[in-house]
Amino acid sequence: MQCNQPTPVLGFAGFSGSGKTTLLEAVIPQLNAVGLRVGLVKHSHHDIEPDSPRKDSYRLRYAGSDQLLLATAKRHMLFFEYHDNLDREPSLQECLNQLDHSRLDIVLVEGFRDAVLTKVEVHRPAHGKPTLFSHDSNIIAVACDKPLASLTGGNMTSLDLNNADEVASFIRHWLSHATDTEKYLPYCAK
Template sequence: MHVFGFAGYSGAGKTTLIEQLIPLLGAAGLRVSLLKHTHHDFDIDKPGKDSWRFRTAGAQEVMLAGAQRWALMHERREAAEPTLADLLAHMSPCDLVLVEGFRADDIPKIEVFRPSTGRERLHPQFPGVVAVASDVRIEGDLPCLDINDAPAVAAFLRSYLGI
């Protein structure tokens, strides 16, 4: 299972780029999964629903299952935030896991960068950056990909991983 990341500050376009890459990689015959890190408290459950009631009653895990999908919610309670490796261990086998976030983890990743956000570049302070995707030409030691050319980014990713 190949793992490849996308890192950058909020508003740079990571989610939009990944959303465009998934069908392109799927059309190339790859089974693609996604793992997204969030710094915000989030909840996919709704107060009052049975699953919410079970979780708030203290269940460690609650699985929702239907004909179209299933979802497993695991309560961390007081446990430390899981590592990328911990989370990948829960993923079903596939050809490629795209990772959004986890910028400090040493996996190959594309830095998604837009100077208009006013933020600094992540490279070289964070490990694993193998290219940059931007809406402007970035000079430097890394390949610069056009963030608006998802087919070219997909081709780079497949070439880099040899898939």
């Protein structure tokens, strides 16, 4: 299947507390250091409020705007407000469509555990949670803080969760060698 889309997408999935954010926080600077422009989509189960009630942007959002773009010399933020009160979760595809792909070489996705995309599982056996890779064929590697017996002898790549160099190297290799279907799976999935 040919899915020539704007930017390769690689997910990082795992249960809460497994270390996804900590790992990405260490890996992103290494990808930047080799010239890769990294976008990130992070899913959260919590309501977010990155604005202060005393600010004009907050006041204008709550006046009823459906979208607000706050622009400064250093950054801009785009707010989407969902006034229908349906507690709807935006899809990964909706989030990807909002990015400026002309400024990116890769999009990393944290969360969206059940979305159809190529993923690295982040797993800590000490947390007592099950692995995801046994039920998700889109997981191509497991970043773990201890070797997993279930990975021994299999075709699943095992990564050291505490070795950001190794994970960054894996991502660079994946970018160079993955098929278009693997790189662009969220755009191709129907």
